[in-house]
Amino acid sequence: MRLLTGDQRIHTVGDDLESFLYVLAWVAARYAPNGMSQKRRTYFVRIHDYTQGNEDGFAKESVLLAGRATIMKLEIEQLPFQQVLGDLWTAFACRYNSEAYSLELQRDPAAAQLLLDRLESHDWMVDTLCEALRDDAWQTAQDASVRHPILEADESLTWRQLKRKSQMPSHYPELALQ
Numbered sequence: 001m002r003l004l005t006g007d008q009r010i011h012t013v014g015d016d017l018e019s020f021l022y023v024l025a026w027v028a029a030r031y032a033p034n035g036m037s038q039k040r041r042t043y044f045v046r047i048h049d050y051t052q053g054n055e056d057g058f059a060k061e062s063v064l065l066a067g068r069a070t071i072m073k074l075e076i077e078q079l080p081f082q083q084v085l086g087d088l089w090t091a092f093a094c095r096y097n098s099e100a101y102s103l104e105l106q107r108d109p110a111a112a113q114l115l116l117d118r119l120e121s122h123d124w125m126v127d128t129l130c131e132a133l134r135d136d137a138w139q140t141a142q143d144a145s146v147r148h149p150i151l152e153a154d155e156s157l158t159w160r161q162l163k164r165k166s167q168m169p170s171h172y173p174e175l176a177l178q
Contacts, residue, residue, distance in 0.1 A: 014120040018092050022048050022060070028076055028085060031145045035075035042150040044074070064093050067100070084132035088125070095119060 026048045028034065029041050036044070047059045063070045068086040076082035094101035094115045105112040118124040132138065 012120060013122065014095065017119060017122065017125050018095070020125070021088050021092055025071070025074070025085060025089070028081065029074055030148055030150075032074075032081060033077040033146050034148070035077070036073070036148070038149055038151060040073065041148055044070075045150050061096055064089065065096055065098055067093055067098060078138070080132055080135045080138035084129065087128060087132075091115070092119060 026045060029036060029044050034041075044063070047063055068090050071082060071086040071089050074082065074085075076085070090098070090100060094104075094112075101112060101115060104115060
């Protein structure tokens with residue numbers, strides 16, 4: 001996200017790990033058994049489908065900074081999966097001065113720096129995922145894939161967007177000829 005918003009020009013390991021998190025969250029929204037509404041799922045998936053422009057990084061940043069609530073709204077049925085995804089989500093929000101990071105920075109600047117430093121290591125993420133997989137609840141969880149639908153582009157337009165679209169000459173052939 002830092003590369004999309006222009007906040008950073010050098011690609012780091014942490015950027016790759018953060019990208020992995022977004023892919024994991026996208027897959028959870030699309031394929032993990034979950035209780036998300038189609039409209040909410042479409043919004044979440046589309047934010048992660050953006051590939052260029054500063055606005056795209058800001059949209060991702062807003063859902064990341066919403067913290068664990070973003071992951072809870074995915075309503076993933078496998079609680080261990082939801083928990084580990086929430087842990088990763090909260091950790092990467094520190095890169096963008098999340099509330100938790102800001103509080104830690106005030107309490108203990110050295111500990112806050114350690115939170116950031118660990119995000120630049122594959123080891124930390126692998127350890128976090130392995131620990132989650134050792135959870136007995138994960139072993140007994142139903143893990144069948146579900147292909148959740150998302151809205152087509154025109155279906156997800158807001159009322160204002162539809163209104164503007166309907167005012168275009170292509171929707172009024174008699175105006176297009178003038």
